[in-house]
Amino acid sequence: MLKLGELEASIMDVLWNATEPMRVREVLDELNQHRDLAYTTVMTVLDNLHRKGLVVREMENRAYHYTAVSSREEATAQTLRELLDSGGDRESVLLHFVRSASEEESDFLRKALRRKPRKR
Template identity: 35%
Template sequence: MTAKPGDPPPRRLPGTLAAEVLRVLGDADAALTPAEVRERLDPAGVLSYSTVVTTLTRLHEKGMAARVRDGRAYRYSATADPSALTAWRMGRLLENEPNRTSVLTRFVDALGEDDERTLRELLGKLDD
């Protein structure tokens, strides 16, 4: 299905906006206001300001972004990269799972060869 002019933009996958915001913050030379983040993410202005503020607030609550007061607003900077956000989400999912062994087994079984090798190497480093 092809989008037509005037159609709303397609919905992002869960977590995509937060990862994009972290990338913007990480690429910045200084802390940014929500308006500056919005401008860098979406120069056309389709993304609402309140959505950016909500995303930044949630990242701050998760410890992924720091904020400092600047007048009546805040300026935000990244304290983590998007991969840390993904790892945090994975950890939250496991927290609520009574059978973690089954979940982790299925996760590892579904990994490709390269990812499985990387995971084994990382786990091997923990034993050192």
């Protein structure tokens, strides 16, 4: 996942919290509860997010409806994967990460690794 700017991240948060696809106006109304943005600004950012492959859009009644391509958790996991792949020594990166994990996170990782089917 590409690094998101502040407004891109805010728009993705709105889409991730949505229960159904949203029109530009609906995203704008949600964002403008805490700021004052122009319709064209939100439309441009949604178009950019679509071009980056982070949202899909479908034309309905002459208006695009936008949906996030993946969940927040899936996008975060993809970002972690890309960071791990770009870090050079994967083992060292993973060890540094594990050392920084809380006890609760470590317990969760141990349980998850026990459940994970092994590739052959």
